[in-house]
Every structure is written in structure tokens, then in C-alpha cells.
Amino acid sequence: MDDLSIIGQSLSRPDAPEKTTGKTRFLTDISVKNMVYGAPVYSSIPYGEFTQIDLLDAEKVNGFIDFVSAKDIPAENQIGVIIQDQPLFAHKTVRYIGDSIGLVVAKTQEAALEAAGLVKINYLEKNPYLSIDESRDAIEKFIHETNLACHHRVRKGDIDSGFDKADQIIEARFKTPYQEHYYLEPQACIAFSDEDGSIKILGSLQCPFYVQKAVANVFGLSYDKVLVEQAPTGGAFGGKEDIPSEVCARAAVAAKKIGQPVKVVYNRRDDVQLTSKRHPFQMHYKVGVKNDGTLIAAKILLEENAGAYATLSTVVSYRSAAHAMGPYVIPNIHVDSNSYYTNLPPAGAFRGFGSPQAAFGHERMMDVIADKLNMDPMELRLKNIIKPGSQTQTAQILNESVGAEETIRKAAKLAQWTSFDPDQSGRFKHGLGMSAIHYGNCLGAAGWHMDGSGVNIKISASGDVYVAYGLIEMGQGAETTVTQMTAEALGVLPDRIKVLPTDSAQVPDSGPAVASRNVVMTGNAIRDASQKLMPILKKSASQLMECDESNITIKNDKVTDNQSGTEIGFHELCDFMSKSNIPMEFTGWWHTPKLEYDAETGIGEAYFSYSFATHIAKVRVDTFTGQVFVDKIFAAHDVGKAINPAGIEGQVEGGVVQGIGWATTEDFKMDHGVVTTPNLSTYLLPTALDSAEVETIIVEKPEPEGPWGAKGIGEPSIIPTAGAIANAVSSALGIQMNEIPLTPEKVLTHLNKTE
Ligand code: MOS
Numbered sequence: 001m002d003d004l005s006i007i008g009q010s011l012s013r014p015d016a017p018e019k020t021t022g023k024t025r026f027l028t029d030i031s032v033k034n035m036v037y038g039a040p041v042y043s044s045i046p047y048g049e050f051t052q053i054d055l056l057d058a059e060k061v062n063g064f065i066d067f068v069s070a071k072d073i074p075a076e077n078q079i080g081v082i083i084q085d086q087p088l089f090a091h092k093t094v095r096y097i098g099d100s101i102g103l104v105v106a107k108t109q110e111a112a113l114e115a116a117g118l119v120k121i122n123y124l125e126k127n128p129y130l131s132i133d134e135s136r137d138a139i140e141k142f143i144h145e146t147n148l149a150c151h152h153r154v155r156k157g158d159i160d161s162g163f164d165k166a167d168q169i170i171e172a173r174f175k176t177p178y179q180e181h182y183y184l185e186p187q188a189c190i191a192f193s194d195e196d197g198s199i200k201i202l203g204s205l206q207c208p209f210y211v212q213k214a215v216a217n218v219f220g221l222s223y224d225k226v227l228v229e230q231a232p233t234g235g236a237f238g239g240k241e242d243i244p245s246e247v248c249a250r251a252a253v254a255a256k257k258i259g260q261p262v263k264v265v266y267n268r269r270d271d272v273q274l275t276s277k278r279h280p281f282q283m284h285y286k287v288g289v290k291n292d293g294t295l296i297a298a299k300i301l302l303e304e305n306a307g308a309y310a311t312l313s314t315v316v317s318y319r320s321a322a323h324a325m326g327p328y329v330i331p332n333i334h335v336d337s338n339s340y341y342t343n344l345p346p347a348g349a350f351r352g353f354g355s356p357q358a359a360f361g362h363e364r365m366m367d368v369i370a371d372k373l374n375m376d377p378m379e380l381r382l383k384n385i386i387k388p389g390s391q392t393q394t395a396q397i398l399n400e401s402v403g404a405e406e407t408i409r410k411a412a413k414l415a416q417w418t419s420f421d422p423d424q425s426g427r428f429k430h431g432l433g434m435s436a437i438h439y440g441n442c443l444g445a446a447g448w449h450m451d452g453s454g455v456n457i458k459i460s461a462s463g464d465v466y467v468a469y470g471l472i473e474m475g476q477g478a479e480t481t482v483t484q485m486t487a488e489a490l491g492v493l494p495d496r497i498k499v500l501p502t503d504s505a506q507v508p509d510s511g512p513a514v515a516s517r518n519v520v521m522t523g524n525a526i527r528d529a530s531q532k533l534m535p536i537l538k539k540s541a542s543q544l545m546e547c548d549e550s551n552i553t554i555k556n557d558k559v560t561d562n563q564s565g566t567e568i569g570f571h572e573l574c575d576f577m578s579k580s581n582i583p584m585e586f587t588g589w590w591h592t593p594k595l596e597y598d599a600e601t602g603i604g605e606a607y608f609s610y611s612f613a614t615h616i617a618k619v620r621v622d623t624f625t626g627q628v629f630v631d632k633i634f635a636a637h638d639v640g641k642a643i644n645p646a647g648i649e650g651q652v653e654g655g656v657v658q659g660i661g662w663a664t665t666e667d668f669k670m671d672h673g674v675v676t677t678p679n680l681s682t683y684l685l686p687t688a689l690d691s692a693e694v695e696t697i698i699v700e701k702p703e704p705e706g707p708w709g710a711k712g713i714g715e716p717s718i719i720p721t722a723g724a725i726a727n728a729v730s731s732a733l734g735i736q737m738n739e740i741p742l743t744p745e746k747v748l749t750h751l752n753k754t755e
Contacts, residue, residue, distance in 0.1 A: 004488060004708065005488065005555065005556055006484050006487045006488045006493075006494060007484055007485065007488045007641070007643050007708050008641075008642060008643070008645070009484070009644070009645075010644055010645045010646030010647070011480055011483070011484055011494055011644060011646075012480070012646075013477055013479065013480045013647075014479050014480065014483060014499065015232075015473065015479050019232075024232045025232065026185050026188070026204065026231065026232050026233075026234050027185070027188035027189065027190065027202070027203070027204050027231050027263070027265060028185075028188065028265055030190065030202070030231065031263075032190060032192075032261050033261075034260045034261060035190065035260065035261045035262070035263050036065055036105050036106065036107055036112075036258065036260050036261070036262055036263070037105065037106055037107070037108060037109045037111075037112040037262070037263050037264070038068075038103045038104065038105050038112060038250070038251055038254050038262045038263065038264040039103065039104050039106070039109070039112035039113045039115070039116040039264070040100060040102075040103055040116060040250070040264075040266070040270060040274065041067070041100075041101050041102040041103065041104055041116045041119045041121075042097070042098050042099055042100050042101055042270075042273075042274060043090065043094035043095075043096065043097055043098065043099040043100075043101060043121075043123075044097060044121070044123075045094065045097065045123050045125050045128075045673075046095075046096055046097050046128035046130070046343040046344070046672060046673035047094070047095060047096075047125070047126045047127070047128035047129070047143070047343040048093075048094060048123045048124050048125040048126045049092050049093055049094070049123065049124045049126075050090070050092065050094060050101065050121050050122060050123050050124075051122045051123070051124060052120075052121065052122040053067075053069070053101070053102070053119060053120070053121055054119070054120035054121070054122075055067055055119060056120075057118040057119075057120065058104060058115040058116070058118040058119045059115075060118075061106065061111050061114050061115040061118065062111060063106045063107035063108050063111030063112075063115075064104070064106050064111060064115045065105045065106050065107065065258060066104075066105045066254070066257065066258055067102050067103070067104055067105070067119065068089075068102055068103045068104075068105060068250070068253055068254040068257055069089050069101060069102035069103075070087065070088075070089040070090065070091045070102075072089075072253050072254075072257050073088060073089065073218055073253055074218070074219045074220055074253070074256065075217065075218060075219055075220030075221075076217050076218060076220065077089060077091060077218075078217065078218075079214055079217075079218070079245055079246050079249060080309065080310065080311070081210060081214075081242045081245065081311055081312060082310065082311075082312065082314045082315070083149070083150070083310040083313075083314065085144050085149075085309055085310050086246075086309040086310075086311070086346075087100075088100070088218055088246060088249055088250060088253070089101060089102060089103075089250070089253075094123070095143055095308035095309070095341075095343055096307060096308035096343050096344055096345050096346070096673060097273065097345075097673040097674055098270075098273045098274040098275075098345050099308060100246065100250065100274075101119075101121060102119070103250050103251070103253070103254050103262075103264070104116040104119065105254050105258055105262060109263075109265070113267070126141070127141075128342075128343035128672070128673060129143060129147065129341070129342045129343050130342060130343060130344065130672065130673065131305070131342065132280070132282055132303050132304070132305050132340050132342070134342070135147045135305075135340040135341055135342045136148075136303065136338070136340050142341075143308065143341040143342070143343065144341055147340055147341050148338060148339070148340060148341075149306040149310040149313045149314075149339040149340060149341050150306075150310060150313050150314045150317050150338075150339045151317060151336065151337065151338050151339070152314075152317045152318045152320075152321035152322075152335075152336075152337045152446075152599075152602060153321060153334075153335060153336050153337070153601075153602050154321055154322065154324070154333055154334065154335040154393060154394055154601070154602035154603070155333075155334055155601045155602060155603070156331075156332065156333045156334075156393065156394070156395055156601070156602075156603055157297070157331045157332030157333065158332055159297055159299055159332050159333070159334045161332070162288055162296050162297025162331065162332030163288045163296075163297050163299075163332075165288070165290075165296050165297075166288025166289055166290065166296045166297060167289065167290050167291040168288070168289055168291070168372060168373070169286060169287070169288045170286070170287050170288075170289065170365075170368060170369050170372050171284070171285065171286045171287075172284075172285050172364070172365055172368045172736070172738060173282070173283065173284050173285075173738060174281075174282070174283045174285070174360060174361045174364050174365075174738045174739065175280070175281065175282050175283070175738065175739040175740075176280060176281045176283075176356075176357045176360050176361075176662075176722070176739075176740055177280050177662075177666075177667070177668055177740060177741060178277045178278055178279075178280050178305075178347070178668035179277060179278035179350060179658075179661075179662045179666060179668065180272055180277050180278075180666070180668055180677075180683060181235070181236070181237045181238065181239030181275075181276075181277070181278075181350060182235075182680075182683070182685055183234060183235030183236055183237060183239055183240065184234050184235050185204055185233065185234025185235060186265060186266040186267070186268060186271040187204065187240070187243055187244065187247045187264075187265070187266045187271055187275060188203065188204045188231075188247075188263075188264065188265040188266070189201055189202065189203035189204065189205070189231075189244065189247055189248045189251050189263070189264055190202045190203075190251070190261055190262070190263045190264075191248060191251035191252040191254070191255040191261065191262050191264075192255055192261045193252065193255040193256040193259065193261075197221070197225060198221070198225040198226065198227065199215055199219060199221065199225065199226050199227070199252050199255070199256070200226075200227045200228075200229070201215060201226070201227070201228045201229065201248045201251075201252065202229050202231050203228065203229075203230065203231060203244050203247070203248050204230075204231050204232075204233045204234065204236075204240060204244070205228075205230055205231075205233065205236075205240050205244035205248070205472075206233070206236045206238070206240040206241045206244070206472060206474055206512065206513050206514065207240075207241050207242075207244070207245075207472075207512040207513055207514065208228040208229075208230055208470075208472065208502055208503075208504050209228075209470070209504060209509045209510065209511065209512070210241070210242070210244075210245050210512055211228045211244050211245050211248050211249075212226045212227075212228045212504045212509075213245075214245035214246070214248070214249050215228075215245075215248060215249050215252050218249045218252070218253065219252070219256070223504075223509075226504070227503070227504055227505050228248075228503070228504040229501060229502070229503045229504070230472050230473075230501055230502040230503070231501075232473075232501075233472065233473070233474045233475065234475065235474065235475050236474040236475070237350055237351045237658070238276075238312075238348065238349030238350040238351055238353070238514065239275060239276060239277075239348070239349070239350065240474065241312065241348065241349040241512060241513075241514055242276060242311045242312055242348050242349065243275045243276055243348070247264055247266070250264070251263070251264045268678065268679055269675075269678045269679070272675050272677075272678040272679075272683075273345065273674070273675050273678065274345065275345070275348075276307075276311055276312075276345065276346050276347055276348025276349065276350070277307075277345060277347050277348070277350065277668065278347065278350035278356070278357075278662070279304040279305055279306065279313065279316050279339070279347035279348075279350075279354060279357065280304070280305040280347070281302055281303065281304055281305075281320070281354070281357035281358075281360075281361070282302075282303045283300070283301065283302050283303070283357075283358075283360075283361040284300070284301040285298065285299075285300050285361055285362070285365040286298065286299040286300070287299075287365060287369060288332075289369055289373065291373065292383070293369070293370075293373055293375050293379065293380045293383045293384070294383060294384065295325075295328055295329065295330040295384045296330070296331065296332065297330070297331070297332040297333065298324075298325050298330055298332070298333045298334070298335075299333075299334045300324045300325065300333070300334070300335045300336070300361070301335075301336050301338075302317075302320050302321065302324060302335070302336065302337040302338070302354075302357070302358065302361070303338050303339075303340065304316060304317060304320070304337070304338065304339040304340065304347070304354070304357075305339075305340060305342055305344065305347055306339040306340055306341050306342065306346065306347055307341070307342055307344045307345050307346035307347045308341065308342070308343060308344065308345070308346050309341075309346040310339070310341075310346075311346045311347075311348040311349075312348045312349040312353070313339040313347065313348075314339075314446070315349065315353050315354070315446070315447070316339065316347070316348075316349070316353050316354035317337040317338065317339045317354065318337075318444070318446045319352075319353045319354045319355055319358075319440070319444070320337045320353075320354035320355065320357060320358040321335045321336070321337035321602055322393070322394055322440060322444070322602065322606040322607070323354075323355050323358045323359070323362075323393075323437075323438065323439070323440070324337070324358050324361065324362060324393070325362050325393045326358075326359065326362035326363065326366070326436065326437060326438065327385060327386045327392075327404045327436055327437060327438035327610075327612060328362075328366075328381070328384040328385060328386065328393075329384055329385075329386060329390050329391060330384070330393055333393050335393075335602065337354075343673060344670065344673055345673075345675070349514060351655065351658065351714070351715050351718050352439070352715040352718055352719050353514075353515065353715070355437070355439055355715065355719050356659070356662070356718055356719045356721075356722060359435065359437045359719045359720055359722075359723050360722050360723045360726065360740065362723075363434075363435040363436065363437070363720065363723030363724070363727065364723055364726055364727065364730075364736075364738055366380055366381060367433070367434075367727045367730060367731070367736075368736060368738075371736070376418075377433075377434055377727065378408065378412055378417055378418075378434055381408055381434065381436050382405065382408060382409075385404050385405045385408065385436065386398060386402060386404050386405075386438065386612075387402060387404070387405060388400065388402045390402070392438070392606070392610075394597075394602055394603055394604060394605075394606045395603045395604065396604060396605045396606060398610065400701070400702075400703065400704055401609060401610075401638070401640055401701045401702060401703040401704070401706075401709075401711065402610075402612065402638075402701060403612045403638025403699040403700075403701035404436060404438060404612040404614075404638070406636075406638065406699045406701070407436065407612050407613055407614040407636035407637065407638055407697070407699050408434070408436055408614045408636075410614075410636045410697045410699060411434070411614045411615065411616045411634045411635070411636040411697060412434070412614075412616065414634050414695060414697065415432060415616040415618065415632075415634045417432060417434070417616065420432045424732075427622065427623055427624055428620045428621065428622055428623070429620070429621045429623055429732040429733055430618075430619070430620055430621075430732055431617075431618075431619050431621070431727075431728035431729055431730070431731040431732025431733070432616060432617070432618055432619075432728055432731065433616065433617045433619070433723075433724045433725060433726065433727025433728025433729070433730070433731055434614065434615070434616050434724060434727060435614065435615050435616075435617075435720035435721070435722075435723035435724035435727060436612075436613070436614040436720065437612070437613050437614075437716065437719045437720045437723075438610045438611070438612050439516070439610060439611045439612075439613070439712070439715060439716045439719055440606055440607025440609075440610055441515070441516060441517070441520055441607055441608065441609045441610065441611060441703075441706075441711055441712045442515050442516075442517045442520060442521065442592050442607065442608065442609075442712070443511065443514075443515055443517070443592070444515075444595070444606050444607040444608075445595040445597035445599070445604065445605060445606055445607070446599070447511075447515075448592060448594070448595055450511045450512075451511060451517075451521075451591060451592040452510070452511060452521075452589060452590065452591035452592070453469075453470050453471060453510035453511055453517065453521035453522055453524075453525050453589070453590060454469070454470050454507050454508040454510050454525050454587060454588060454589045454590075455467055455468065455469045455470070455482075455486075455507065455522060455525040455526050455529055455587070455588045456468040456469075456506055456507050456529075456585070456586070456587050456588075457486065457490075457526070457529045457530075457533065457585065457586050457587075457588065458584065458585045459490075459533075459574055459577075459584040459585070460574065460578075460584075461574055461575050461577075461578035461579075462571055462574065462575070463492070463496060463557075463569070463570045463571030463572075463573075463574040463575070464496055464498060465486060465487075465490060465492060465496050465497045465498065466498050466500055467482055467483075467486050467497060467498070467499050467500065467526075468500045468502070468503065468506035468507045469482055469499070469500075469502065469507060469510070469522050469525070470502065470507040470508065470509065470510020470511070470522075471502070471510055471513040471517060471518045471521060471522050472502045472513040472518075473499075473502075474513065476518070476651060476714055477644065477647040477650060477651070478513075478518045478522075479499045480644055480647055481518070481519050481522075481523070481643045481644055481647060482497075482499050482518075482522055482526070483497045483499055484643055484644060485519075485522070485523045485526045485527075485643060485707060485708070486499075486526050486530075488708070489526050489527055489529075489530035490530055490533065490534075490537075490554070491553070491554035491555040491556065491557075491570070492554075492556075492557050492570050493556055493557045496557065496570070507587075508587070508589070510522075510525075515712070515715070516611070516711075516712025516713065516714040516715045516716065517712065518712075518714070519643055519706075519707065519710050519711075519712060519713075520609075520705075520706050520707065520710065520711065520712055521590060521592075523643070523706070523707025523708065523710060524588075524590035524705075524706075524707045525588040525589055525590045526588055526707065527588070527590075527707055528588035528589055528590055529586045529587060529588025530588070532586045532588070533584075533586045534554070535549075536577075536582060536583070537554060537559075537573065537577075538552045538554070540573060540576060540577045540580065540582050541554070541559045541561075541568075541573050543576075543580075544568070544572075544573060544576045545559070545561050545566055545568065547561040547563060547564060547566070548563070551563045554570065554573075557569060557570045557571075558570065559572070559573050592608050592705075593608045593705060595607070595608060608705055609640075609703045609705055609706065609711055610711075611637070611638060611639065611640070611711045611712055611713065611716040612637075612638040612699075612716075613635065613636060613637045613638065613716045613717075613719065613720050614635075614636045614720060615633055615634065615635050615636075615656070615659075615720035615721050615723075615724040616633070616634040616724055616728075617630055617632075617633050617692075617721070617724035617725045617727070617728040618630075618631045618632040618633075618634075618692075618728065619631060619725060619728040619729055619732060620732075621729055621732050621733060621747060622744075623733075623751060625744050625748070626743075626744035626745065626746070626747035626748030626749075626751065627744045627747070628664050628725070628729055628742045628744075628747060630660050630663075630664065630690075630691075630692040630725055630728075631692055631693065632692050632693045632694075632695065633656045633660075633692045633693075633694050633695070633721065633724065634695050634697065635652045635656055635694060635695065635696050635697065635717070635720075635721075636697035636698075636699055637652060637696070637697070637698060637699060637713060637716055637717070638699040638700070638701050638711070639698060639699070639700065639710065639711055639712075639713050640700060640701060640702050640703040640706045640709045640710045640711035641700050641702050641703075641706065641708050641709035641710045641711075642698050642700060642710075643707075643708065643710050645698060648696065648698060648713050649694075649696045651713045651714055651717045652694060652696040652713070652717045653694045653696070654717065655714075655715070655716070655717025655718035655719075655721065656691075656692065656694045656717065656718070656721050657686050657691045657692075657694075658718050658721075659718045659719075659720075659721025659722050659725070660686050660690065660691055660692060660721060660725065661684075661685055661686045661690075662718075662721075662722050662740065662741065663721065663722035663725040663726060663740045663741060663742060664686075664690070664725065664740075664741055664742050664743070665684040665685070665686050665690055665741065665743075666683060666684060666685065666686075666741055667683070667684070667741050667743055668683060669682075722740055725740075725742065726738075726740060726742065729742055729747070733747075733750070733751065735750050735751070737750065
């Protein structure tokens with residue numbers, strides 16, 4: 001561990017020069033021979049049936065080629081990723097404004113869009129369900145077989161006797177809103193249909209193997225007949241996890257019917273209207289505590305707006321249930337996490353899978369409790385925080401890599417938590433707010449069956465190392481960490497490593513690129529491959545250098561015989577191996593450890609490992625305008641081992657800014673299912689001026705199962721931010737702010753109420 005030469009360095013990103021100079025060719029920049037364009041035709045009503053499709057006007061558009069719909073699907077009209085509830089093209093029923101009816105294909109993008117707008121559809125409207133409450137309370141006419149899309153629970157201890165033993169029982173309700181991913185590059189793909197019946201996809205996507213499976217099902221093809229290559233991807237954040245399966249499969253149906261490559265690129269309005277978002281949550285917390293702050297019992301209800309189709313709601317409800325009370329010890333707990341169908345765009349995966357919402361609940365709740373007990377919120381957290389040997393809320397004992405307490409202490413020290421004493425007499429009120437979280441790495445017990453990933457490492461005669469991996473680069477810096485881990489494992493310098501674009505033909509199905517999996521999964525797969533490769537490299541070196549293989553070290557591109565001191569270059573060894581017919585290609589694989597978990601009670605090992613973090617927000621609130629200024633976020637993260645510290649800072653800064661947006665400026669609105677904030681003038685992403693100074697604090701408590709001790713950072717970076725901001729604003733104003741976004745309107749309304 002001490003002997004690392006490449007891991008732990010802040011290497012720059014191999015993809016950075018091309019991306020920052022605009023040379024990277026994203027899908028919009030790519031044209032292929034005979035390519036035509038597809039534009040979606042979708043429901044303009046939130047709920048009902050369509051009776052007729054009239055193409056007369058659409059067909060008159062110059063360049064119109066065809067209209068593709070349910071009847072053109074070769075095999076199965078089904079695209080549901082976990083629950084099979086979503087047709088690829090609506091057959092009769094439409095369940096949200098944006099539900100796909102068909103795809104117009106035309107010679108140009110403009111013609112396709114124009115014709116799509118001219119397709120006339122007659123509907124029989126039904127009364128839509130537009131809120132969680134309406135959906136939950138319905139007794140008939142459900143959107144699917146039932147309105148409950150999915151449910152997860154935790155039942156630990158005895159909740160009633162727990163509340164009996166409590167000195168105080170405190171209740172509060174919290175609400176979190178939609179969040180639109182707003183990846184800068186919209187959904188995009190090109191689908192090719194080959195004469196031999198196979199389908200090829202080039203797409204902006206997160207999960208090549210999801211797309212492969214979806215297209216194979218829709219066509220009734222075996223997986224080897226569907227090749228999926230990831231194009232450079234301009235952001236995803238979970239929004240290119242489920243959605244590309246439908247975008248690519250529809251384009252593929254069109255490509256097959258027409259016999260030409262079909263490109264689909266959503267315009268922004270369609271992207272925002274049609275695709276998934278972060279689930280809105282409404283939450284009820286009832287927590288019993290001792291007067292000294294010890295948590296005794298909690299009864300928690302989380303309710304989620306799933307939208308028209310379940311997509312990844314199952315994951316969101318599982319994760320939010322398992323994380324509902326945060327990184328604290330609590331003997332008795334009862335959680336229900338229910339996801340309800342509504343006639344709104346489907347909610348899906350978004351950085352954290354329901355954890356940011358649950359974290360807002362438990363971290364606001366901790367401050368509400370601290371306020372009631374007249375206790376310092378940090379002291380309340382430290383009193384209950386998970387330590388090595390503690391039990392999580394799902395009764396999992398964590399012995400190693402538990403840095404929760406250290407993240408609180410380090411963030412508090414830098415933020416000068418205990419001495420914060422601002423002048424509150426003026427127009428601006430100041431506040432510090434703390435938020436601590438844990439986050440289960442990878443897919444956990446619910447997704448364990450598919451939680452394995454692979455790499456393929458090929459070494460050329462010249463000593464260049466090609467790495468194919470099954471997860472992907474979507475802007476997070478995966479190429480850099482994969483480069484570093486491979487270089488470290490093989491003892492070569494990073495510039496020898498070429499990370500290949502992800503291609504389903506090059507690596508085994510590695511599951512989805514989600515859940516902060518890349519470093520852990522790919523890193524362990526690299527280690528597996530290198531453990532197979534190293535003995536062969538050393539044995540070959542001993543033949544070439546005529547020495548004992550136990551005396552060989554390979555490090556920083558040099559192969560050394562430690563006894564004689566003789567040294568050769570790595571490339572010389574590779575040249576020798578190539579000429580001696582010694583294999584130089586290896587596959588590495590890693591599956592997460594088996595987890596003992598009972599889905600009925602939600603008790604057991606929910607995840608094999610957890611990342612921990614604490615954010616402290618320093619805010620100023622303008623009491624004249626209601627505007628919240630987030631001046632600084634102190635972000636302490638236990639990452640196990642920092643593979644690339646600069647990469648971690650990048651992830652943390654990105655996550656924090658996205659969290660600031662969700663907590664303050666982003667205010668996603670719909671009117672009867674029509675998104676009324678479909679662009680950047682109405683949906684306010686934080687700009688440089690809105691974002692805070694971010695101080696990243698790296699805590700390293702090595703995870704024994706992680707590669708070189710590492711754990712995930714992609715999602716933990718956003719999870720605590722909104723809670724910290726709301727706690728800071730609540731503290732500044734002396735008002736419990738239990739709902740985000742904290743827009744000036746909302747803050748002023750609260751201020752006026754209390755005057
Ligand atoms: Mo995701 S919510 O991209 O793990």
C-alpha cells in the first residue's frame with residue numbers, strides 16, 4: 001500500500017484536451033453514409049387512449065420518409081428495465097405527455113421535426129393522476145395494475161417499545177422536488193441495421209449492456225447480434241441509464257424498417273418533456289429520542305412520485321429505504337418507501353438514486369431534533385454517529401472503512417463550527433448548516449445478481465497497453481482512474497495505457513455504469529487481470545534476463561532483477577514475449593461479495609461497503625429579497641483511498657454545484673403534465689456566480705474490498721449538499737425550512753408568515 005507510484009497522484013485527464021478545445025466529436029457532429037433522421041411523436045395528453053393517427057399533413061413535408069410505430073416492432077413491445085410496464089411505442093394507452101407513439105423518419109432533422117409536429121392524433125381522455133396523493137388515494141382505475149409502482153421497507157427492533165422509552169417524540173414532514181438532469185448533450189444515437197440481421201448502436205449512453213438487452217428483446221435477437229458502442233457522452237448523471245434503451249431501440253426499429261442508418265437527437269424541449277428526472281419525495285419522520293440526544297426509535301414514511309412508468313423506481317425506493325435514517329445508530333426503526341405511478345414524465349435514476357432525497361429528510365430531521373432538545377446539531381450527530389463496530393439501520397455491522405465521524409470533525413474544524421457567531425442585526429442573516437451521510441457502494445443486495453464487471457487488457461509487442469472496460473466515461477473522469485489503476489497494477493507509466501471506448505463486443509456484460517461503481521468494480525477487475533498477468537510477465541522476464549523470477553520487480557516501466565541490479569525496459573520484455581508466443585491478453589472480472597439480506601424485513605447487508613461524507617454550508621440570506629447565497633461548502637468525504645485527488649475534487653465540486661441547484665435555483669414546474677420550465681431561461685441551473693466556494697477534504701479509511709482501498713465518490717458528492725444548505729438557512733432565519741428549492745419567493749413567504 002505504501003509503495004504506490006501512480007495511484008494517489010492527480011493525473012490530468014486523457015480526454016481533457018479534446019473536450020476543452022471542442023475537438024471531441026459528439027453524436028451531433030457525426031454523420032454516416034445514407035443516414036436519415038428520426039423525430040419522436042408523442043402523446044399530448046397526460047392520460048387516455050388514442051384512436052386514430054392521421055399522417056396526411058406529415059407526409060406532405062418535403063423529405064418525409066416514413067412513420068414507425070408499435071406495429072413495426074419485430075418482437076416484443078416492451079422496454080421496462082426492471083418492471084415490465086413500459087411499451088416501446090404506445091399501443092393504445094398513453095400515460096404521460098411525452099409517451100411515445102411513433103417516430104417520424106425524414107431526410108433532414110428539420111423535416112423530421114416538422115413532420116412529427118404535423119402528425120394528428122385523436123384521443124379519448126381519462127382523468128389523470130397528477131400527484132402522489134391522488135395516486136395513493138385512488139381506489140380504482142389505476143394507471144397500471146395498481147398505482148403502487150414499488151415498495152421497500154425496513155423493520156428492525158420494536159418500534160412501540162422504542163417510542164415508550166423515548167423522552168421526546170418529534171415529528172416533521174419534508175418535501176423535495178423534481179430535478180432535471182440537464183446533461184449538456186441531449187439524448188442521441190445512430191442505429192444501424194445490417195443485412196445479416198444484426199443491429200449496431202452508437203449512442204450517448206451510460207449503460208451499454210442495458211441498451212444491448214433492450215434492443216435484443218425488441219427484435220427477438222440474441223445478444224451477439226446487437227453491438228453497442230458508446231459515443232463520447234456529454235453528461236448523463238443517471239439520465240442516460242434507462243432512457244437510451246428506448247431512444248436507441250426506437251431508432252433501431254426505424255433503421256430496420258427503412259434499411260438506412262437512423263439518427264435521433266432530441267431537441268431540448270423534447271428531452272425535458274420525455275425523459276426521466278429525480279423523483280419528488282414527500283416524507284414523514286417520527287423520531288423518539290432521549291433527552292441527551294440518543295436516538296431510540298424512528299418511524300419513517302417516504303413517498304415518491306414515479307411518474308408513468310417504473311423504470312428505476314425500484315432502485316430509488318430500495319436505496320432510500322436503506323438510507324432513510326442516515327449514518328446513525330438506531331435500535332428500533334420502521335421505514336416504508338413507496339413509489340406511486342402518476343400521469344407525469346417517469347422519474348428515474350439521478351445521481352444518488354433517492355439518497356439525496358432521504359438525506360434531506362434525515363439531515364433536516366436531525367436539526368429539528370437538535371432544535372427541540374436545544375442541542376448543538378453537531379453534538380447530536382456525534383452522539384449517534386456510526387463508528388467501527390456499529391450497526392447500521394439495517395442491522396449490518398460495519399467494522400472497517402467507517403470514516404463518518406472523521407468527516408464531521410474535519411469539516412467542522414475547517415468551518416470553525418464551534419466559534420461561528422455572526423452579526424445577525426442587519427439585512428443579511430448568516431447560517432452554518434451540517435449534513436452527514438452514508439452511501440452504499442454499488443448495486444447492493446437488491447441488484448447483487450448483476451453486480452459484476454470486467455476488463456480486457458491487451459499488451460502489444462511495443463509495450464502499449466490497451467484496456468477495454470465495461471463501464472463508461474460520461475464526464476466523471478473514469479478514463480483517468482482506469483489509466484492510473486492499470487498502470488499501477490502492471491508497473492508501467494500511465495502514458496503506455498490506452499483506454500478504449502466502451503463496446504459491448506470487447507468486454508463481458510459489466511452491468512450498468514451507475515451507483516458510483518466504476519472505481520470499485522473496474523479497479524478490482526483490473527487487479528484480477530493483473531494478478532493473472534503478473535506471474536507471466538515475471539516468468540518471461542526471468543527467461544529473458546536469465547535470473548530467478550522471484551527477484552523480478554516491474555515498476556514505472558522498468559523490469560529489474562533485484563539480485564544483479566540488471567534493468568530492462570517494459571517494452572523490451574513485451575517484444576520478447578511477443579516473439580516467444582507468450583499470451584499478452586487477459587480478462588479480469590470482479591463480482592461484489594455475497595450479501596446476507598432479507599427483503600421482507602429490509603434487514604441485513606444492504607451493501608458491501610459504504611462511503612461517508614459531511615458537508616457544511618455557509619449561507620447568507622437576504623431578508624429583503626429572500627435570496628439565499630451559498631458562500632461556501634466544506635465537503636469532507638471518506639473515499640477509502642484517493643485514486644486521483646484532483647478527480648475527487650472535480651466530482652465533489654460538480655456534485656456540490658448540482659446540489660446547490662437542487663436546493664436553491666432549480667424550480668422544475670409542470671402544468672397538467674406539460675413542463676413549463678423546458679429551457680435554461682426558466683430552469684435555472686447554477687452558473688459560476690451562483691455556485692459556492694468548495695473546500696474538499698479527503699478522508700481515507702481504506703476499504704478492504706475496494707481496489708487499493710478505494711470507495712465510490714460520484715454520487716456521495718451531491719447527497720449531503722441540499723440538507724446542509726436547508727439547515728444553514730433554517731439556522732440563519734430561526735425558521736424550519738422543510739422544503740426545497742429555497743427560492744426567494746419561498747423564503748420570503750416563510751419570513752412574512754413569522755413576522
Ligand atoms: Mo446513477 S443514479 O447514474 O447511479
